[in-house]
Amino acid sequence: MGETTTASTQDRGGQTRTARKRRAILDAATTLFLREGYLATSMDQIAAAASVSKQTVYKQFADKQSLFREIVTGTVAEVSDPVAEQVASLRDNTDLAAGLQGLARALIAQVIQPRMMQLRRLVIGEAGRFPELGRLFYDSGPGRTIDTLAATFESLAARGTLRLQDPRLAAEHFNWLVMAAPLNRVMLCGDAGRPAQADLDRYADAGTRAFLAAYGANTPLRPASQLESPPN
Amino acid sequence: MGETTTASTQDRGGQTRTARKRRAILDAATTLFLREGYLATSMDQIAAAASVSKQTVYKQFADKQSLFREIVTGTVAEVSDPVAEQVASLRDNTDLAAGLQGLARALIAQVIQPRMMQLRRLVIGEAGRFPELGRLFYDSGPGRTIDTLAATFESLAARGTLRLQDPRLAAEHFNWLVMAAPLNRVMLCGDAGRPAQADLDRYADAGTRAFLAAYGANTPLRPASQLESPPN
Numbered sequence: 001m002g003e004t005t006t007a008s009t010q011d012r013g014g015q016t017r018t019a020r021k022r023r024a025i026l027d028a029a030t031t032l033f034l035r036e037g038y039l040a041t042s043m044d045q046i047a048a049a050a051s052v053s054k055q056t057v058y059k060q061f062a063d064k065q066s067l068f069r070e071i072v073t074g075t076v077a078e079v080s081d082p083v084a085e086q087v088a089s090l091r092d093n094t095d096l097a098a099g100l101q102g103l104a105r106a107l108i109a110q111v112i113q114p115r116m117m118q119l120r121r122l123v124i125g126e127a128g129r130f131p132e133l134g135r136l137f138y139d140s141g142p143g144r145t146i147d148t149l150a151a152t153f154e155s156l157a158a159r160g161t162l163r164l165q166d167p168r169l170a171a172e173h174f175n176w177l178v179m180a181a182p183l184n185r186v187m188l189c190g191d192a193g194r195p196a197q198a199d200l201d202r203y204a205d206a207g208t209r210a211f212l213a214a215y216g217a218n219t220p221l222r223p224a225s226q227l228e229s230p231p232n
Numbered sequence: 233m234g235e236t237t238t239a240s241t242q243d244r245g246g247q248t249r250t251a252r253k254r255r256a257i258l259d260a261a262t263t264l265f266l267r268e269g270y271l272a273t274s275m276d277q278i279a280a281a282a283s284v285s286k287q288t289v290y291k292q293f294a295d296k297q298s299l300f301r302e303i304v305t306g307t308v309a310e311v312s313d314p315v316a317e318q319v320a321s322l323r324d325n326t327d328l329a330a331g332l333q334g335l336a337r338a339l340i341a342q343v344i345q346p347r348m349m350q351l352r353r354l355v356i357g358e359a360g361r362f363p364e365l366g367r368l369f370y371d372s373g374p375g376r377t378i379d380t381l382a383a384t385f386e387s388l389a390a391r392g393t394l395r396l397q398d399p400r401l402a403a404e405h406f407n408w409l410v411m412a413a414p415l416n417r418v419m420l421c422g423d424a425g426r427p428a429q430a431d432l433d434r435y436a437d438a439g440t441r442a443f444l445a446a447y448g449a450n451t452p453l454r455p456a457s458q459l460e461s462p463p464n
Contacts, residue, residue, distance in 0.1 A: 134421050
């Protein structure tokens with residue numbers, strides 16, 4: 001990420017000095033933004049924390065907003081890249097319920113990581129002043145996951161595995177059935193309120209079952225009295 | 233709210249001077265917190281904006297956190313009081329689907345108001361530093377709504393109108409099926425990204441239908457292919 005082949009001097013790790021500096025700036029800036037907030041962090045502080053000159057920072061990033069933009073897209077991609085792969089692999093899974101359950105558990109585990117939650121809180125806290133940062137987070141995070149889910153659900157519906165008319169709406173329902181409750185609680189109450197792993201899995205499983213009750217075609221529509229019991 | 237009968241001088245509106253000052257402080261503080269953020273707002277600024285002395289502010293509120301606490305509970309109660317009443321009235325509604333649909337539309341309209349969203353963003357932005365403020369928002373807002381929904385769903389299940397084993401989980405599924413998608417988008421993208429009223433209603437209706445497909449007893453489990461079509 002951000003490696004360049006233009007600069008000359010290569011160190012032993014094979015990274016150019018420029019790439020190393022760029023990485024140091026991004027790491028220092030991430031730490032400062034998450035700890036101090038967006039407004040309270042200056043390019044001076046970032047340069048000092050990365051042990052580079054302010055000039056070097058500005059050579060890599062036009063301004064604070066460009067730097068923050070790269071942090072958002074980079075951090076969010078760490079989550080949404082593997083999720084997108086797992087969503088796409090649903091098409092080849094012969095056991096849709098098991099595939100969705102595995103996806104649900106992975107999705108919630110990725111999104112609710114402390115670093116992701118801290119970034120999400122930061123972006124939300126600034127959304128009034130800098131809505132473009134929130135839009136960027138949305139597009140590269142939840143928006144992208146929902147797009148990928150919608151495309152996959154559409155092809156599953158074409159194959160008769162799901163029954164739906166609006167793949168995007170079905171994708172939103174799946175995504176939020178699985179993670180909205182714990183995500184909202186941790187967003188508001190802080191990472192100390194993070195549910196135990198077993199509870200996160202329980203949300204993933206229960207969300208998957210409710211989704212299949214509404215949208216499953218092959219899955220028999222089980223009575224809702226069975227919806228909450230774990231699948232052993 | 234905050235009216236006292238202890239102070240002596242009553243003005244023509246029947247409010248004591250103390251109550252008027254308290255109201256002015258709360259209004260000024262709300263405006264400043266939402267505009268400047270929690271940390272950036274001082275008790276001095278609040279006193280100046282409310283046209284009272286700093287001493288008067290401290291006579292009413294022990295510190296900035298107490299003042300903010302009262303703003304959160306007061307603002308959130310403006311939404312969750314009427315919602316709680318509407319949830320309770322579901323028990324007497326003979327048409328559960330219509331009752332849930334009406335509730336869903338009201339819920340989403342209340343929560344997604346710009347002032348509520350601004351407060352929610354502010355609290356989330358500070359949740360890392362002041363998790364007790366977020367906990368307060370959660371308990372008096374979504375937490376309270378979900379508690380009320382769970383109690384009502386439990387009695388509907390006892391009557392055979394819903395089929396469920398875990399009323400709280402069913403309440404969370406209803407709440408988030410209805411509002412998670414638009415709420416999350418507006419949280420991140422700012423109030424400019426607020427969906428049109430017709431789209432909010434569409435989310436409310438579709439969330440209600442998916443919920444009934446999973447948890448409804450009297451409602452026939454319609455094929456999911458009909459889930460997204462509006463009820464005329």
